[in-house]
Amino acid sequence: MSEATFTLDGKTIPFREGQTIMQAAMAAAAYIPRLCYHPGLKPHGSCKLCTVKVNGRHTASCTYQAQPGLAVESDTEELNGERRSLLQMLFVEGNHFCPSCEASGNCQLQATAYELKMMTPHYDHFFPDRPVDASHPEYLLDFNRCILCSLCVRASRDVDGKNVFALAERGIKTRLIVNAESGLLADTNFSADDMAAHVCPVGVILRKRTGFSVPIGQRTYDINPISALPQPKAGES
Amino acid sequence: MTHSFETAARPENLRRVAIDPLSRVEGHGKVTLLLDENNKVQQARLHIVEFRGFEKFIQGRPYWEVPVMVQRLCGICPVSHHLASSKAMDVIVGAKQLTPTAEKIRRLMHYGQILQSHALHFFHLSSPDLLFGFDSDMAKRNIVGVAEKYPDTARQGVLLRKFGQEVIRHTAGKRIHGTGAIPGGVNKSLTVPERDELLKDIGQIVAWSRDAVHLIKQMHNQNSALYDGFGAFRANFMSILGDDGALDLYHGSLRGRDADGNILFDGMDYQDYTALIEEDVKPWTYMKFPYLKSRGPQDGWYRVGPLSRVQNCDAIPTPLAEMERREFIDYSANTPLHAPLGYHWTRMIEMLFAAEMINELLHDDDILGTDLMTSGERAEEGVGVIEAPRGTLIHHYRVDENDLVTMCNLIVSTTHNNQAMNEAVRQVALQYLDGNEITEGLLNHIEVAIRAFDPCLSCATHALGKMPLQVELLDNTGAMLSTFTRSADNG
Incomplete structure (x- = not known):
């Protein structure tokens, strides 16, 4: 039986039934930015960094079930611009002083x-x-x-x-x-x-x-x- | 002493001349002069107008973060703050004796820092004044002018500084604001390729450092009246020294001398510095005025930095620098030299010492070791002192049982030198400006005196002719009589 696939930025990504777009992308070593997703935990869909466009509509890739034939966009100027804005909001909401942070x-x-x-x-x-x-x-x-x-x-x-x-x-x-x-x-x-x-x-x-x-x-x-x-x-x- | 010119008796009737800012990068400062109707100086003050707040916002932070955070106090000599705070935190974690590798890596980092900072100060910031003259053509009185007329000197200055920065990079991970020292040790030693890369150039670095001492020595010998007399004032002096009384910029105990060179105290454990030093506060500046408790605020102020250290020690433990120290001592006929321009000569002797020490350490296999950390019985309070490029640097912390800092007190080199720099400003104002019409060249004399102490204040003043210097003349009602502006546009 042939594997089900979708495309991520034009690249064919195989997936198993029940996998999210994020899970399938990670299995295929395709990077989608994320901060609140961890493969060992249930997805939360809150940071919105992993937002992609599925058939032209915004959705969180960590919660969206992969389906055959989906056309998913991720690494685009528009989406990365939105991700930058989200990051900027995260930075200003807290006190992120990288120069003296031990996590740097x-x-x-x-x-x-x-x-x-x-x-x-x-x-x-x-x-x-x-x-x-x-x-x-x-x-x-x-x-x-x-x-x-x-x-x-x-x-x-x-x-x-x-x-x-x-x-x-x-x-x-x-x-x-x-x-x-x-x-x-x-x-x-x-x-x-x-x-x-x-x-x-x-x-x-x-x-x-x-x-x-x-x-x-x-x-x-x-x-x-x-x-x-x-x-x-x-x-x- | 010129204490009488700190505060004029009737300031309301005097004209005010302000050099503001002296700096725009590392230490915002200004000089104000009050002149009477005959342009006679009645009051002269150096104000440090910055307020940094590190002592406050370090409170409540974990102690291991401190050495990385506080180094942001400075971009020229962050290693000094990094190491002084690490030494204080060594006391907190009970690391009484670091491993040989950790101690030597830190020393290597520190001597790299001394080398780069001293080179920066002498070649980039002060050599234009010394090579061209204090009131020479302002358009050429900068490092670009030096590079045009004295290309070899400028090139050596740049490469000396670069080498020092490379030593820091290999020991701290970055040229500026690295993380090498941690409480109880270091996080890395050198690899063989790193060591070999530095060894390749160290011979040339020692030779150029020696040339630099000869250059400034020649200037003193050719014009001793200017170099010995410019802004000179008598002062006590202090530094840490090694156990044997030899120059040691990383660790030691405190020794102080009076203006005649008599020892006031010696072998004093810096953990007890509060028994020795008191800090005075004045309403016209943010910077405190430290003084020796035993002598009181009037007579107890002192000078730190190269001029103090080279005259305070009994010897320098590297051969070439020791030879130069002896010549310096002979020049001043075995009595303390109190000339601010003597800072440059002694600074270059120290740069040579740093180069020789780096050479020595690079030939010591301990810097390749893997035993990096140690610890012991935990303490609540620790003091770390180091001889930074500009002078004695004191870091003092208290840490609670949950590992958070509850108290921080920093006495930095510029603060120790506060009264001394004010004295130099007054001396120069009286020697050169008193009774004269003010010109840019005359004002630069004041900056030359300040520069001798602290390049943090001089960096902006030699920023390729773009120093934002504005002098305003006001009458006794505060109305503007005239203004003089030096900027990139007209300068």
Whole structure:
């Protein structure tokens, strides 16, 4: 039986029934920008970076089921321009100070911004006041860099079975919280073995006292741009 | 001393002349002069008008982030802040003695930094004044003018700086704002190809550094009246020195001397610097005025940097630089030289020392080692001190049990030199401007004196003739009498 296929920017992509466009594209090593998608977790469709055009209509590729014969556009000037605007909004909503961030070089937000040639933040910075939670002996939460991707929420709930993290409030006030009356990570059952400890795409959930131990030139995205890296498979962080 | 010219008795009746800004990059500063009806100087002040706020916004940040964040204080010598804060954090993580590889990689980084910064200051920023004259044609008084008339000198300056930047790149990952030092050690050593790349050129670098000392020495010898007298004032001086009293720019204990060269204190552990130094505040500038507690604010201010270090140490532990130090000491007849232009001579001696130290370290296999980190008993408070290119740099932190910084105090070289730079400005104003009509050339004399201390303030003033210098003459009601503007358009 011949494989079902669709086209992504003119390239033929095979897929299995039930796969999303994102899953099929990743299996074929075709890069679609994304921040809230992880192959080991249910898709959330919230960051909108993976938005593609399917038969001319915008949709999130991480939630859209692949179907035979679809004509999917992704790497176009229009879509990349929209992605840049989304990135710029993410940058100004938080406090993303790359020069002194220990996630620099390993950060998917930074790497995606480089990939999509985001040159300036464009919008006015919000400069939110978000104190660091350093209560846990091994891990630190720097909420300044949170992009509300909810990967930690899903990892903790669906894989770790713990519900350590949640997104509280709504709209512009949405924020990441932890499951403790004190509001402190030290008072949750968070553990270094949790998937949630390793899934943050930016610099929020950080192992303490290890920052900057990898020299410049040897960090993840020093070596290859994010689009050229091997695509992670389900179960990988 | 010219303390009397810090504040005029009746400022309301005087004309105000402002050189504002002195700088547009690394340190915004201005000079204000108050003149009476005969153009006699009644008041002269150097104001540092920048406010950076690092001491505040570092609070609440994790301690391991500090060495990377605070280096953004400066684009010329970020390695100094990177290393001083790393040394403070070594104390926090209980790393009393770094591994040999870590210590030597940091030293290599620091001497690369000294080399590039000193070369930048001497060749790019100050040599136009020294080679062409303080009031020479402004259009040529810059590094491009030097490159036209003295192409070999300019080329050597550029390549010396480039080499220093390469040393930094190999040890810190980037030429500017790298991440090499981390609390308790370093994150990389050198590979053999990296070391060999630096070894290839180090012989030439040492030779050019020696030539640079000879160049400035020749200038002093040819015009000693100008070089020794220009803006000269007596001052105490201070630096850290190695345990044996030898010049060591990376680590040591504090020694201070009075203006006659008598030792005031010696072997002082810099962890206790607060017992030694107090900081005074004045209403007309953001920069504090440190002074030695034992001598009080009037007599306790001091000078830091190359002129202090080379005269404070007992010896320089590399042969060529030591030979030059001895010549310098002989020149000043064994008494402290207090001439601001002496900074350039001693700076070049230090550049030679840095080149020789890099050569020594490149021949030491420890820089290829793999044992990079150490730690020990955790502390709540740590002080890191280093001799930055411009002088003693103090970083002081407290860190809570959750690893977040709760207190930060930085005393940078320019702050130590605040009173001294003010003194130099007053001396030059009295020597050259007093009673004269103000011209650009005369104003440049003041900048020449400031430049001798701190290239952060001089970088903009030699920005290829584009320095945004504006001098306004106001009458005692504040009305504009005349204005003089130097810009790219008319300059």
